[in-house]
Amino acid sequence: MNKLKSYFDYFDKYYEVESWDWYNGLNKYVEIAQKIIEEISKTNFSVLDDNAKQTKIEQILKECSNEEIKSIDDFFERYLFEQSNGIGGIGRGLFWGTTKKEIKSKINHELFISLLQECDIFKADEIITGLMNVDRLNWVAKTRFLRTLFPYNITSLDKEDDFNNLIEKIQEKLSITIDGKILEKHCKLMEYVKSVDYAKKQIFFRELYDMIENNLNLKKAIVYYGAPGTGKTFKAKKIARQFIDEHRIKIGKPVYKKESNYHIKTVQFHPSYSYEDFMEGIRPTIDRKLLLFNGTFKEFCKKEGCKEIELYSDSDFLERFKEKEYDFSQIKISELLTHQKKILEISNELAEGITIQEIIEPAFFIIDEINRAELSRVFGELMYSLEYRGYNGKIKTQYAYLNKDEKEDSVFFWEKDENWFFIPQNVFIIGTMNNIDRSVDSFDFALRRRFMWEEIIPDFNVVRDLFSVSWKDELAKAFENLNREIEKDDILGKDYRIGHAYALVIKPKPIQNRFKTDTEAKEFLWNDFIKPLLEEYLRGLGNEQKATEKLDSFKKSFGIE
Numbered sequence: 001m002n003k004l005k006s007y008f009d010y011f012d013k014y015y016e017v018e019s020w021d022w023y024n025g026l027n028k029y030v031e032i033a034q035k036i037i038e039e040i041s042k043t044n045f046s047v048l049d050d051n052a053k054q055t056k057i058e059q060i061l062k063e064c065s066n067e068e069i070k071s072i073d074d075f076f077e078r079y080l081f082e083q084s085n086g087i088g089g090i091g092r093g094l095f096w097g098t099t100k101k102e103i104k105s106k107i108n109h110e111l112f113i114s115l116l117q118e119c120d121i122f123k124a125d126e127i128i129t130g131l132m133n134v135d136r137l138n139w140v141a142k143t144r145f146l147r148t149l150f151p152y153n154i155t156s157l158d159k160e161d162d163f164n165n166l167i168e169k170i171q172e173k174l175s176i177t178i179d180g181k182i183l184e185k186h187c188k189l190m191e192y193v194k195s196v197d198y199a200k201k202q203i204f205f206r207e208l209y210d211m212i213e214n215n216l217n218l219k220k221a222i223v224y225y226g227a228p229g230t231g232k233t234f235k236a237k238k239i240a241r242q243f244i245d246e247h248r249i250k251i252g253k254p255v256y257k258k259e260s261n262y263h264i265k266t267v268q269f270h271p272s273y274s275y276e277d278f279m280e281g282i283r284p285t286i287d288r289k290l291l292l293f294n295g296t297f298k299e300f301c302k303k304e305g306c307k308e309i310e311l312y313s314d315s316d317f318l319e320r321f322k323e324k325e326y327d328f329s330q331i332k333i334s335e336l337l338t339h340q341k342k343i344l345e346i347s348n349e350l351a352e353g354i355t356i357q358e359i360i361e362p363a364f365f366i367i368d369e370i371n372r373a374e375l376s377r378v379f380g381e382l383m384y385s386l387e388y389r390g391y392n393g394k395i396k397t398q399y400a401y402l403n404k405d406e407k408e409d410s411v412f413f414w415e416k417d418e419n420w421f422f423i424p425q426n427v428f429i430i431g432t433m434n435n436i437d438r439s440v441d442s443f444d445f446a447l448r449r450r451f452m453w454e455e456i457i458p459d460f461n462v463v464r465d466l467f468s469v470s471w472k473d474e475l476a477k478a479f480e481n482l483n484r485e486i487e488k489d490d491i492l493g494k495d496y497r498i499g500h501a502y503a504l505v506i507k508p509k510p511i512q513n514r515f516k517t518d519t520e521a522k523e524f525l526w527n528d529f530i531k532p533l534l535e536e537y538l539r540g541l542g543n544e545q546k547a548t549e550k551l552d553s554f555k556k557s558f559g560i561e
Helices: 003-014 021-041 050-065 072-081 098-106 109-116 121-132 139-149 160-174 182-191 198-212 232-250 296-304 306-312 315-320 338-343 375-379 382-387 438-442 461-466 472-487 518-541 544-557
Strands: 221-226 264-268 280-284 290-294 363-368 413-415 418-420 427-434 452-455
Touching (some): 021 050, 021 072, 021 198, 050 109, 072 098, 072 109, 098 121, 306 315, 306 413, 472 544
Parallel strands (some): 221 452
Antiparallel strands (some): 413 418
């Protein structure tokens, strides 16, 4: 099984890279370069004198670039020296001063012609290396330039360290060995993926490291925060499914895109949500008895942590991996005994570097509106387990003393005649919250540091991508203009920006087609959605006239007179 191909197929289908600015910039400027190379290659410069050569080159550059590139100097400025040129970025000031002057002094039409007419990537590399006197500092610029000339042969990992890290990770986790010098490795790696879309292939290898080694593994808990209507819950579910899919690809499991095939649980917090709802509590039974019941999160952890619980019940496992603190990301499958592999249901050959963490399927617990509950009361003693996962983070819950028998339904992990709880290492927590919710203060600093944080901002490119009407760009611009006005307002600010979900209410085609112009669509959205929302935001201002003036200003910025 070609796991690199499986990763690329998934990337191609679900990452929607065609909408990325980088993808479009890469396509544009590489295409210009390739047109120039094609024209230079089929021109017989040997019959021309120096002036004629210069004139012909400049003619080709102008025609192929639509006048963006008019000279050889322009060509090298765009593709070699410019810090961010649409193809990739290099360090600020890399070619300042004498370095740039020295390189430019070597550039002439003969070097330009020989470089662009060279079909052998390794010989072209020698020409560029001689031009730049390449060292570690400007390796990035050289690689970026080379992949402009040979886009099907070079990945977008221009930085040598980043590329080598990816090669090591592919070897460790996918059992794929890429040998040779660094340029040979680039060529071999690009050969593993068959696609005519060079831009997508280049970008894929930039993303591949994170697909194999996702940053979510650092904390296993993240909060998406931002203005209302920015799609935080939608993103949480999408990220969860994507993480699980990429985990399956790594160990050679098939990816089934069915909702029921993912271990994802979503709950919504509210002011009356309690520890008893979340963890455990005493409730009456049908036969009028009082019993200890597991809350939503504890029951989820019990179900998803069953393999981990069974491993911790094995005295040999606890003894052998004590020094590694039972950290599943540090314990390789090759270190396990046969009966321990059986617990994990391992039946196929895996790469040498695969760990227990990569074998047990991830499970996601999504907490919508996480800041609307009184978090210190809901989480209780879980603060410790959030910090230390698995066996080393085991705690006694508030009602643990009520458990007398390991066969009781509310028992989580029975050890030495006591019931313990821990958050399994394969359980990931994603919270979502609106910045403007005043109960945001319920996140104290101790709890905050146990989560990663990512702001989700309004993105009206989704309107441009998902709408089919002719006025979609005007509608997107209207929302962007309104948000700029809100962001600089002295009362509201960026936390009160309007999310793109407010535009998506008219996304269905039958609804889009009701409106002949963007003005009609904007008036509908303003009167029924945006104006009432802004009025609510401004209600506590205490000055009705000032609130009205602000609303009129916002309305005008939205494009309605």
